Amino acid sequence: MSTGTFSVTLRVWRQPGPGQPGSFHDYAAHGVNPDMSFLEMLDVVNDELTVKGGEPIAFAHDCREGICGTCSLTIDGKPHGPRHGVATCQTYMRDYREGDVIVIEPFRARAFPVIKDLVTDRSAFDRIQQAGGFITARTGSAPEANASPIAKGVADLAMDAAQCIGCGACVAACKNSSAMLFVAAKVSHLGLLPQGQPERERRVLAMVKTMDEAGFGGCTNQFECTAACPKVISYDFIARMNRDYTKAIFKSAFKSAPSGGGEG
Amino acid sequence: MAELNPRIPPGELSGKWRKHKADIRLVNPANKRKYEVIVVGAGLAGASAAASLAELGYKVSCFVFHDSPRRAHSIAAQGGINAAKNYQNDGDSVHRLFYDTVKGGDYRSRESNVHRLAEVSANIIDQCVAQGVPFAREYGGLLANRSFGGAQVSRTFYARGQTGQQLLLGAYSALSRGIAAGNITLRTHAEMLDLVVVGGHAKGIIVRNLVTGEVTRHAADAVIMATGGYGNVFNLSTYARGSNATAIWRAYKRGACFANPCFTQIHPTCIPVTGDYQSKLTLMSESLRNDGRIWVPKSKEDRLKPPASVAEADRDYYLERIYPSFGNLCPRDVASRAAKRVCDEGRGVGASGLGVYLDFSDAIGRLGESGVRERYGNLFDIYHEITNENAYKAPMRIFPAVHYTMGGLWVDYNLMSNVPGLFVLGEANFSDHGANRLGASALMQGLADGYFVIPYTVGDYLATQKPASRPRTDAAEFAQAQAGVEAMTGRLLSVKGREPVSHFHKRLGHVMWHYCGMARNKAGLEKALQEIPALREEFWASVNVPGSAATMNQSLEKAGRVADFLELGELMCRDALTREESCGCHFREEHQYPDGECKRDDANFAHVAAWEFAGEGRAPVRNVEPLVYESVKMSVRNYK
Numbered sequence: 001m002s003t004g005t006f007s008v009t010l011r012v013w014r015q016p017g018p019g020q021p022g023s024f025h026d027y028a029a030h031g032v033n034p035d036m037s038f039l040e041m042l043d044v045v046n047d048e049l050t051v052k053g054g055e056p057i058a059f060a061h062d063c064r065e066g067i068c069g070t071c072s073l074t075i076d077g078k079p080h081g082p083r084h085g086v087a088t089c090q091t092y093m094r095d096y097r098e099g100d101v102i103v104i105e106p107f108r109a110r111a112f113p114v115i116k117d118l119v120t121d122r123s124a125f126d127r128i129q130q131a132g133g134f135i136t137a138r139t140g141s142a143p144e145a146n147a148s149p150i151a152k153g154v155a156d157l158a159m160d161a162a163q164c165i166g167c168g169a170c171v172a173a174c175k176n177s178s179a180m181l182f183v184a185a186k187v188s189h190l191g192l193l194p195q196g197q198p199e200r201e202r203r204v205l206a207m208v209k210t211m212d213e214a215g216f217g218g219c220t221n222q223f224e225c226t227a228a229c230p231k232v233i234s235y236d237f238i239a240r241m242n243r244d245y246t247k248a249i250f251k252s253a254f255k256s257a258p259s260g261g262g263e264g
Numbered sequence: 265m266a267e268l269n270p271r272i273p274p275g276e277l278s279g280k281w282r283k284h285k286a287d288i289r290l291v292n293p294a295n296k297r298k299y300e301v302i303v304v305g306a307g308l309a310g311a312s313a314a315a316s317l318a319e320l321g322y323k324v325s326c327f328v329f330h331d332s333p334r335r336a337h338s339i340a341a342q343g344g345i346n347a348a349k350n351y352q353n354d355g356d357s358v359h360r361l362f363y364d365t366v367k368g369g370d371y372r373s374r375e376s377n378v379h380r381l382a383e384v385s386a387n388i389i390d391q392c393v394a395q396g397v398p399f400a401r402e403y404g405g406l407l408a409n410r411s412f413g414g415a416q417v418s419r420t421f422y423a424r425g426q427t428g429q430q431l432l433l434g435a436y437s438a439l440s441r442g443i444a445a446g447n448i449t450l451r452t453h454a455e456m457l458d459l460v461v462v463g464g465h466a467k468g469i470i471v472r473n474l475v476t477g478e479v480t481r482h483a484a485d486a487v488i489m490a491t492g493g494y495g496n497v498f499n500l501s502t503y504a505r506g507s508n509a510t511a512i513w514r515a516y517k518r519g520a521c522f523a524n525p526c527f528t529q530i531h532p533t534c535i536p537v538t539g540d541y542q543s544k545l546t547l548m549s550e551s552l553r554n555d556g557r558i559w560v561p562k563s564k565e566d567r568l569k570p571p572a573s574v575a576e577a578d579r580d581y582y583l584e585r586i587y588p589s590f591g592n593l594c595p596r597d598v599a600s601r602a603a604k605r606v607c608d609e610g611r612g613v614g615a616s617g618l619g620v621y622l623d624f625s626d627a628i629g630r631l632g633e634s635g636v637r638e639r640y641g642n643l644f645d646i647y648h649e650i651t652n653e654n655a656y657k658a659p660m661r662i663f664p665a666v667h668y669t670m671g672g673l674w675v676d677y678n679l680m681s682n683v684p685g686l687f688v689l690g691e692a693n694f695s696d697h698g699a700n701r702l703g704a705s706a707l708m709q710g711l712a713d714g715y716f717v718i719p720y721t722v723g724d725y726l727a728t729q730k731p732a733s734r735p736r737t738d739a740a741e742f743a744q745a746q747a748g749v750e751a752m753t754g755r756l757l758s759v760k761g762r763e764p765v766s767h768f769h770k771r772l773g774h775v776m777w778h779y780c781g782m783a784r785n786k787a788g789l790e791k792a793l794q795e796i797p798a799l800r801e802e803f804w805a806s807v808n809v810p811g812s813a814a815t816m817n818q819s820l821e822k823a824g825r826v827a828d829f830l831e832l833g834e835l836m837c838r839d840a841l842t843r844e845e846s847c848g849c850h851f852r853e854e855h856q857y858p859d860g861e862c863k864r865d866d867a868n869f870a871h872v873a874a875w876e877f878a879g880e881g882r883a884p885v886r887n888v889e890p891l892v893y894e895s896v897k898m899s900v901r902n903y904k
Contacts, residue, residue, distance in 0.1 A: 017815065035538045044541055047764040050808050050819065058818055060331070063504040064544040065646065067429055068335045083649075090649045115475055116816045123452065126332050130444040134437035135396045139316040139715050142387070142394035146351065149405025159398040159423060162430060166334055190396050 005031045006098035010045065012057055013105045015114050018121075022114065024103070027057075034094035038081060039064060039071065041093055058117040064089040066230060069165035072172075073118055074105040079169035079228045087167060087230040107172035111179070111215040122168050124214035125182060132206035133186045135195050148194055155193075162189040163231040173228035176217030181225035183211050184241035185233050191244055201248035208245055266521050266876045268889045271676040272376045277895045278358075281380040284677070285720055289727035296321035298731035301722065302469055302484040304456045304511055306333030308428075308435055308707060309690025310490030312714025315438035318447035320719055325482065326439065326448055327471060329455040329506065334436045337492060337504040338710060341428025342549035342643065344410060344420035345392075345707040347385040352409055356417040358382045363896060365705060368414040368595050369670070369698020370848035370862065371870065371898045372524070374891060376677060377695045384716040385708050389421055391715055395434040399423050411554055412703035414595040414903075420704045425549055425642040431707055435714070455821070457752075458745040459487065459515045459686065462735045466518075466686035470745045472753075474821060477814040479749055481737035485729055486685045486722055489515060490714065493669035493691040495528060497829045497836065498781075499773025501666035502534060502547040508825040509832050512673050512692050520681040521874035521887060523694035524671035525832065526840035529701055529849055530782050531667030532558075532599035535650050535660075536619045540770075545665040546650055548622065549643055550703040553592045555627035555636065556660070558583050558599070560620050564610040571613070571621055571659050582606055590903040597700040597849045598903060600664035604782045605860060607663075614661050623659035664782060668706060670697040670849065671839075674874040674889070678721035679713060682874075685725060689713035694872065699848025753813045756823045761806030765822045768803045772796065772826070772833055780837050785853040789841040793834060800830040835875055835884060842886060845869045866898055 007030045015022030029045050036044075039061050046056035062070040071088040075081035081091040096102065104118065112120040162185070170181035187204050190196035196203070219238055226235045273284040291299065299322050303314040306328045314326040330336065350356040362382035366373060389407070393399065399421050400408040409418040423430040442448040453474040460468035460481070468483040494509035495501040516522045533548045559581045561567050566574050582602055587594045594602075603620050606612065613619045628636050633656050637644070644655050651661075672694040679687050679695070690710040697705065735741070779792035803826070811817040845865035846855040855863040864870075872889040 033539055033541060036541050037543070040541045040543050043543055043766065047766055050764040050810055051762065053810070055810055056819055058816055062330065062335055062506045063337060063340045065340055065546050066649075067340050067426065068337070068504060070330070070335050085645075086649055090646075092649070092652075094652060119816065122331060126334075126440070126450075126452075129334075129437065130440040134441040135394065136441060137391065137394035137438070138319055139312075139391060139438070139719065140387075142390040145349070145389045145393040146406050150401055151405050152401045152403050155398050155401040155405075158396075159400075159430075162398050162423075162433065163426060165429075166332065189398065193396050193398070195394055195396050 005033050008032055008096055008100045008102055011101060011103045012118070014057070014117050016116065018113055018115055032093050032096070034092070036093045037064065037089060038075070038091040038093065039089050058119050060119045061089055066090045067165060069167035072107045072120060072167055072169070074107055074172055076103050079107055079172040080230055084227070085230060085232045087165070107168050109168070109171045109177035109216070111177060112168060112171065124216070125166050125168065125179070127214060128179070128183060128207050128210045129186065131210035132199070132203035133190070135190055136199060137195070150194060158189050158192040161185045161192070161233065161237050164233055165231060167230065169228040169230060170225035171216060173224040174217065175222065175224070176220060178219045178225070179211050179216040180219040180238045180241070181229065181233060181235065183207050184237040187241045187244060188237040200244065201251060204241060204244045205248050205252065265885060266519070266682045266874070266887050268521065268674065268682060268874055268887050269676060270374060270889055271678060272374070273677065277375065277379050280376050281383055288720060288724040291723045291726050293321055295731045297323060299323065299486070299726050300325065300484040300734060301486050301488060302327065302482060303488045303490065304469065305336065305490035305492060305692070306436070306439060307336035307338035307490060307492055307690060308432055308710030309714045310336070310488070311432065311435035311439045312711050313488055313490060313689055313718045314448055315435065315442050316715050316719045317722065318442035318445070324442070324448045325451065325484070327451045327454040327456060327469070329453065329474060331452055333439055333450065333452070334433065336432060337507050338432045338707070339429045340504065341707055342425045342547065343551035344412065344422035344427045344704040345388065345431060346412065346419050346702070346704040347389045347421060347708065348382055348419060349386050349389060351407060352418045354417045356419050360417065361385060361419065364415050365696070365702060366698070366896050367901055368702040369700055370864065370901050371698065371866070371893065371896070372847050372891065373698030374695055375893055375895060380717070381696050381709060381712050384712045387716055388708060388711045392431060392434050395437060397423065397430045397434045410551055411593060413550055413553065413593045413599070414590070414702040422551065425551070425640060428707060431711065435711070456491070456511045457514060457749045457824070459518045460741050460745045461518050461683060462739060462741045465684045467735050468737065468742060470742070470749050472749065475816050477812070477817065479746055481742040481746055483734050483737045483742070485726055485734045486687065488687045488689060488718065488722070489673070489692055490689040491692045493672070494832060495666045495669050497772065497833050498666040498776045499769045500537065500542060500545050502531060502545050505543060508828070510825050510828045512688070513828040513832055515673060515681070515683070515686060517877050518683065519877065520683045520686055521674040521876050522671070522835060523674035523872050523874040524839065525836045525875065526780065526843060527670035527699050527849055528666060528836070529596055529668040529670060530600045530664045531596055532603055532664050533622060533662045534665035534667070535647065536614060536616065536663040546646060547665070547667060548647060548660060548662055550596070552622060552640060552643060555639065556592065556622040556624050557581055557626060558592055558620055558622055560606045560611040560613060567611055567613050567617065571623070580606070580611070587903045594903040595700055595702060600782055601851060601860070603664055619661040619663045621659035622662045624655065625659070628656065668701055670694065670699060670701055674872065678724055679717055680721070680725060687718060687722060689718060699850055752824065753820065756807070756809045756820060756827065757813060759804065759807050759809065761808050763806050764808055765819060765826050768799060768807060768830065769826045771799055772830055775799070776833050776836070780840050783851050783853055784840050786841065789837050792837040793841070796830065796834045796837065803827065803830055838884070839873055839875065843869055843873065862901070870898065
């Protein structure tokens with residue numbers, strides 16, 4: 001454990017509400033302990049602001065252990081801050097030094113409008129899920145779980161994709177604000193598993209369509225998404241989704257309905 | 265006095281649920297769409313309930329305070345989910361899971377509910393696999409299992425260290441499908457701030473939109489609350505920062521009884537506290553106790569030495585020593601108290617002296633570092649991020665932390681509270697875990713309630729209500745409830761005192777941890793019952809809640825939740841004081857055996873204490889539901 005406290009300057013994006021103009025404001029953070037998490041440092045700054053009669057900085061957070069996907073700060077230009085493979089809430093002040101100026105912004109993307117200060121609206125991700133991010137399995141109608149074995153390698157790869165926490169860092173990191181990594185993770189997780197086959201084509205077509213409609217950009221293979229992803233989800237899944245999508249769109253062009261899907 | 269009829273079906277224990285399902289009232293398919301059901305919360309219990317009820321044809325509205333239903337704190341559960349599949353051929357059965365759960369809860373849960381839980385556990389795994397939950401598998405392609413505390417069989421299914429996440433994403437995908445199909449209306453950023461009771465029945469809720477500040481009324485034929493536990497009353501816990509008791513607390517004030525509020529689980533393996541600024545304690549999954557060995561030095565002179573320099577002979581693997589048959593896998597309450605005892609003796613490790621080692625060197629010797637990484641890699645990563653220490657090289661330092669609440673709103677066998685039409689699922693109710701929950705049983709209970717219990721039992725109530733007979737939201741009860749919510753918001757904003765909300769939350773947490781934590785005694789609880797009302801008074805005199813009610817205002821959200829914690833904390837202490845025995849998590853120092861184990865008083869306390877609100881400023885009424893054990897013999901819980 002480190003000892004000795006220090007001071008930093010926070011340059012924070014403040015915006016009173018959706019569609020309103022915003023700007024950067026400087027705040028001093030004193031007595032920063034290296035073992036504090038980044039969000040705990042913001043808690044302390046907010047309490048000081050409150051006591052001084054200011055308005056605390058709004059930021060999104062919840063589980064504070066890197067799994068709920070709520071926290072979403074762009075720190076010094078990097079979604080989720082300086083460390084690889086962690087979320088904002090798992091960023092610690094031991095990565096900073098006395099006198100640092102830290103720039104804090106929301107995740108920026110056209111499809112993620114700012115609600116207030118550092119909080120954005122990421123409901124587009126929910127709409128993409130609703131379009132097809134599921135396997136239709138009515139409650140009570142499931143077969144015995146061990147009836148169809150799944151090779152360990154397949155299950156492990158599906159789990160690699162399924163780890164996505166839906167935070168949107170991939171979008172914020174991408175110069176095109178593309179959501180391809182997010183969508184590809186879900187499409188791959190479900191499409192790899194035997195249970196996901198009946199709806200595989202319908203799923204990828206519907207999710208990609210909803211993604212495009214939500215205003216996310218296209219992928220130009222820069223792979224900034226994987227670099228920013230707190231779960232380091234591989235961009236290989238984007239290639240997998242592209243294959244699935246091409247196959248599905250090709251088939252759908254020759255048939256009235258995509259094969260195997262559609263019954264819901 | 266409230267009427268507490270558990271409505272346990274007659275007949276032999278193992279046939280109760282089957283018979284009950286055959287006997288209860290049904291709603292015909294054409295009528296189902298005429299019923300509106302409100303579901304508050306979209307964790308495992310809420311999302312699975314909303315999805316399953318919508319599939320049946322009910323019109324469902326689902327309210328979550330998060331920006332997305334996928335954020336609910338079920339997502340953070342790490343280790344696994346229990347089910348009596350007996351895939352390991354190691355002697356597991358519905359009866360054994362039932363028995364382990366009743367014993368694990370120290371004979372303070374309702375036998376019939378627990379048996380049903382064990383019965384449906386196997387269906388949960390089937391359901392989740394069908395949804396595409398990527399559970400861990402063996403090389404042959406079949407599902408893998410591991411062991412958890414309080415059991416001598418391997419019945420826990422898992423998805424790396426992210427089981428809760430994968431199960432929640434499964435339930436969320438089913439919920440998403442229902443939303444897309446138009447059967448579920450989802451309202452995000454929607455915090456329930458009151459329950460509306462009309463003619464004695466729960467018929468709606470009052471909600472504040474956390475983005476716009478707008479307060480709205482919502483009517484329904486039944487209200488289902490799956491709003492989670494209340495452990496954040498302690499401020500520091502493994503809960504998400506947003507987890508709160510407001511929904512259940514406001515329902516309590518509308519007449520729903522609060523059962524066993526003092527039953528709070530302190531989890532033995534969490535990362536220790538480092539400073540006053542701390543907002544959160546992080547759990548290290550119980551699954552680590554499969555391969556990690558817990559120890560402290562035998563002598564307190566060695567407690568600050570580097571662990572590697574403490575010779576094997578000078579280490580006290582105290583769980584293995586005291587509980588040889590369960591060893592490091594004894595239940596959570598037992599393991600936590602044992603850690604407290606060795607730290608109280610001055611043998612705790614780390615600068616604060618509040619820590620014990622969880623050591624993987626044996627496992628690394630046996631499985632290699634890569635074998636350990638395969639099983640627990642993400643947990644070791646989390647540990648490293650928080651502490652900056654490498655647990656492959658040196659043992660983890662852990663200490664108990666608040667993790668779960670077994671208490672909650674009282675429910676009958678149908679999971680309906682004593683307010684007709686109000687159903688309570690998952691951690692928000694009290695029914696299945698008694699005085700201590702076993703690991704990997706919370707996920708099981710949440711999904712059992714949502715997928716396999718409420719779809720049957722809600723119909724038993726709705727069949728007594730005429731289709732489309734729900735009140736309109738212009739009824740006087742709705743107006744009165746909305747006015748109450750707005751008055752409280754106005755009051756919080758108008759204090760304009762000196763202290764931020766967190767100041768009061770921290771102080772409440774200190775009182776609760778010291779007097780109503782791992783060990784409790786009469787004098788301490790009486791002191792807490794003096795201090796909490798005084799703190800509450802101070803809160804209402806000097807809290808500072810900046811901003812307005814008409815926008816997103818995170819300070820206001822927190823203030824309302826802490827105001828409720830300041831009342832609930834008092835009820836918890838009152839409950840702990842009146843339960844003059846030790847059982848499970850509830851350790852009253854006055855009631856222990858010479859070896860320090862819990863001394864139950866079955867003659868006087870084999871019951872559920874269900875507290876009833878009696879009005880502001882008046883002492884709540886303690887109602888009692890006797891616990892009758894027909895199948896299990898109550899005995900001294902022994903893990904030795």
